[in-house]
Structures are given as C-alpha cells and as structure tokens.
Amino acid sequence: MDVKAIRKQFPILQQEVNGHPLVYLDSSATSQKPLQVIEAVDAYYREDNSNVHRGVHTLGSRATEKYEGAREKTRRFINANSSAEIIFTRGTTTAINLVATSYARMNLGPGDEIVINEMEHHSNLIPWQQAAMATGATLKYIPLQEDGTLAMEDVRNTITSNTKIVAVTHVSNVLGTINPVKEIAKAAHDQGAVILVDGAQGAPHMKVDVQELDVDFYAFSGHKMCAPTGIGVLYGKRSLLENMEPIEFGGEMIDFVNLYDSTWKELPWKFEGGTPIIAGAIGLGAAIDFLEDVGLDHILEHEKKLADYAMKQMNTVEGMEIYGPRERAALVTFNLKDVHPHDLATVLDAEGIAVRAGHHCAQPLMKWLDTVATARASFYLYNTEEDVDRLIEGLSKTKEYFGDVF
Structure with missing residues (x-):
C-alpha cells in the first residue's frame, strides 16, 4: 500500500x-474525497444529468445505468444477497430512522424490549428512544466494561425473550471499540430478536460481509468512505424489508395511484420516494471502486x-x-x-x-x-x-x- x-x-x-x-x-467525522470520486460526480453533471428510471431518452438511460450500477457495487461491497436489499438513503441517520419508524413501530408494543448500550452515537440512540415512547416498549442498556468494551456475558444477560430489537455500533466513534457483531447477532437471534448495526465507522475501514455476520439491518454513510455527503445505505434482509411500509410517499416509490389509495413499487424502490440522490450514489460507486482497488x-x-x-x-x-x-x-x-x-x-x-x-x-x-x-x-x-x-x-x-x- x-x-x-x-x-x-x-x-x-x-x-x-x-x-x-x-x-x-x-476522518471519523467525514473523509476526504479522491479525484476518482470528484471526477465521477463531475462527469455525471457534465454529461449525463437526468432523472433516473422515468425517461427513455439517452441521458435518462445513462443516468439510470450508473445509479443502479452503484447499487450493484454496494451489494457486492457488503456481500448482500440481492441488490433489492440495498436502499439508498441520505446517510446512516436516515437509514436507522427508517428502521426505527417502519419496522419498530409495526412490530413493538408494551412489554417488548429494545436493547442498546451507552457507547452509541446519538443516531443509534435517539431513534430507539422515540420508538420506545411511541410503542410502549422498554429501552435496555448493555453495561460497558471498564475499558469501554462489551462482554458477551453481559450481552446475553441483557437480551431476553422479550427483546425484539438489538441496536449496536460496529465501531465506536469515540472509543474505537470494535464490537463482536457476529456474536451479538447470534445472541439476538437466539432470543428471536432482530439486530441493526450502525456501520458508519465500520464499512469505510474493514471488509463487511452482512451474510457472514448474519445481521438483519446494516446502515452506513458514503461521506465517511471517500464518497460525497448526502448518500448512505440501509441493508436489510429481503424478508424483513418486504414486510415493512415506506415512511416517505410521493413519486418514484409508487406502483399504481388511485384517488383514495395507492400501491408501492417492489424493493428497493418503495423506500426511495422522490428524485433519488443520483450524483451521490454515483460518487459512492466510484468510492467503492477506489477502496477496493487499494484493498x-x-x-x-x-x-x-x-x-x-x-x-x-x-x-x-x-x-x-x-x-x-x-x-x-x-x-x-x-x-x-x-x-x-x-x-x-x-x-x-x-x-x-x-x-x-x-x-x-x-x-x-x-x-x-x-x-x-x-x-x-x-x-x-x-x-x-x-x-x-x-x-x-x-x-x-x-x-x-x-x-x-x-
């Protein structure tokens, strides 16, 4: 290197x-951008600027090809099973809020538990506070060890049969702690819970294989991994995403619209209402190419x-x-x-x-x-x-x- x-x-x-x-x-706040990414975004605006999916003209086709190509690069980057499991968002915060608003509020009620810990970034804490208040669920904290790590014994003792969601950061943005995500995911699944991982500090720095980790949701931001600001990713297992409702409504995410009701597009587009973050996604694809070239x-x-x-x-x-x-x-x-x-x-x-x-x-x-x-x-x-x-x-x-x- x-x-x-x-x-x-x-x-x-x-x-x-x-x-x-x-x-x-x-760089934990935001990474710098290489020429490869800057030039990819510049080329989109200079040569291909158009909305995606909707037009049959040449610019629209080229923009759509690059946008969806970036989704496929992202799928490979984290080894998701399908590009349908890759939702483009504004960033990690938006991705976590999508799960906390859609999945959590549909599946939680009084007596249920959400398990997190004190090292979490506000983006992986406040959404769960709000979900708990909205549903009557209880927020529980895994205690931290003296050095700022999580002990698996404490993880297993905190997660119970009442736990429905476990949310944990892959890497602490303050302590640098690298959490044992795979083991925590197993502990959650053993009790019938799902796990969301905040990967904002993980995906830019290490290989992430969401299938090997067996996580249910994984969220990360482009701007911390050499991509532009304003683009992020929510990975979710297809079976979970298919049973979740969108939280933003309008153009792009619809199938049919009637006067009194509407139906939604299939994954991943039902969660991408409005004109998507086209240039950001293209920049993310270029950043993935850059990071993979380095290794x-x-x-x-x-x-x-x-x-x-x-x-x-x-x-x-x-x-x-x-x-x-x-x-x-x-x-x-x-x-x-x-x-x-x-x-x-x-x-x-x-x-x-x-x-x-x-x-x-x-x-x-x-x-x-x-x-x-x-x-x-x-x-x-x-x-x-x-x-x-x-x-x-x-x-x-x-x-x-x-x-x-x-």
Whole structure:
C-alpha cells in the first residue's frame, strides 16, 4: 500500500492551513474525497444529468445505468444477497430512522424490549428512544466494561425473550471499540430478536460481509468512505424489508395511484420516494471502486499500525488521558490535563492540524466517561506516521501555550 501515491489522489491534502501543510485527523467525522470520486460526480453533471428510471431518452438511460450500477457495487461491497436489499438513503441517520419508524413501530408494543448500550452515537440512540415512547416498549442498556468494551456475558444477560430489537455500533466513534457483531447477532437471534448495526465507522475501514455476520439491518454513510455527503445505505434482509411500509410517499416509490389509495413499487424502490440522490450514489460507486482497488485488508492493516503508533507516541505526553480499549480502530480520543478540548483543537488548528473536539454526538458516553467533552484524532488510508508526529509536536506546543497548568 503506497500511501504517498494515495495521498496524491486527494487534492485537499495538498494545501496549507494557517501556513502549515494540512494534517487532516478528522476522518471519523467525514473523509476526504479522491479525484476518482470528484471526477465521477463531475462527469455525471457534465454529461449525463437526468432523472433516473422515468425517461427513455439517452441521458435518462445513462443516468439510470450508473445509479443502479452503484447499487450493484454496494451489494457486492457488503456481500448482500440481492441488490433489492440495498436502499439508498441520505446517510446512516436516515437509514436507522427508517428502521426505527417502519419496522419498530409495526412490530413493538408494551412489554417488548429494545436493547442498546451507552457507547452509541446519538443516531443509534435517539431513534430507539422515540420508538420506545411511541410503542410502549422498554429501552435496555448493555453495561460497558471498564475499558469501554462489551462482554458477551453481559450481552446475553441483557437480551431476553422479550427483546425484539438489538441496536449496536460496529465501531465506536469515540472509543474505537470494535464490537463482536457476529456474536451479538447470534445472541439476538437466539432470543428471536432482530439486530441493526450502525456501520458508519465500520464499512469505510474493514471488509463487511452482512451474510457472514448474519445481521438483519446494516446502515452506513458514503461521506465517511471517500464518497460525497448526502448518500448512505440501509441493508436489510429481503424478508424483513418486504414486510415493512415506506415512511416517505410521493413519486418514484409508487406502483399504481388511485384517488383514495395507492400501491408501492417492489424493493428497493418503495423506500426511495422522490428524485433519488443520483450524483451521490454515483460518487459512492466510484468510492467503492477506489477502496477496493487499494484493498480493504490493506487499509485495515495500515490503520492498525497507525493506531498502534499513535497510542505509543501519545502515551509519552505528560498529562495525557486516552479513552477506550488497547485494541481499537484507527482513532484516539483523549484529553490533555486541564486544557479544554476546544482550546486544544484551536491551538492544533493554528498548526494546520485538524482534530475533532466536543461530545462527538455521544453525550451519554461522555457522562459514562465522567467528562463533558474530549478531543479525537481519527486516521484513514491517507494518513501517515508523519501526521502522528505532527500531532505530537502540536500537543507539545499546546502544553507550552497553557504552560501554567503543567
């Protein structure tokens, strides 16, 4: 894996910020886009711009071919059984809300349980709060281990015969915890429940095989995996999707419309009302091509080495507190003693280093960590050990700036 060659494919990384070469360490929030993706979106607007499915003219046919081609690429990317199981959405949040609104509200009632845990992103927590309030179901939490992992014994003890839905992140966007999704899915199925996995931090970084994992729903976003913003995916087992009702109604998703009732198209289009996210889907297809050309196994290996190097270097910084398990995905969430993470991020930005600071859309987890906010450095295929070294230098300058607290 030639990281220097990969970096050349990302125009945004070639710039200076505040007089310094940009070090982008915020890929967990959104990844940067390679030329291959930028050019694919540009070519659609320059050459093929048209609505899909509806027209018989040449532009419409070309746009439809690219749009549905992206769906097939996505199917292969996660090894879904059928392209009918791939629903294009605005992102992970929309995908989870679709399940929480359609499937959950049709299948839950008083006495039923929804099982989640405290490491979840708000997008995989609030929809289940709302589903519980709407149906009378109970929300239950799997307890976290001291290092921010889930123990399978706790998973099995929390899921009961009353559990109807288990929702879990594949990878924590704060702790870097990689959850044992396959084992959790089995525990859910053993009790007759279905499982939804928030794959926003999983799909961009590792091979995902939804059939091997045996998950019922898997949601992820394009913008975290080199694709444009505004495009995401909901995978669902066909048997479940066929029995779910759409939650958006209008053009594109209908079969026949009468004055007083209507019928819906078959999968996947019944869940894609209105003009779809055509350019975004085409960009997602180009991003999948790019990531597969590099190789997901190579990306995961590179990120693991980078995370190990970052942990080793950051542990040498006096006053550093790092959150999460030793074995983790390619991100490090931390605080520097007595320096607010927003102040820390501001000083790093002055050095051209972009990190995230705040609660990371995980306020219950911040409470569990006994802090109001943290800083986070997250890595991707275009990052290097030199980027980590620049971060360490930036942390040293932060300590110099706030010298009176050390």
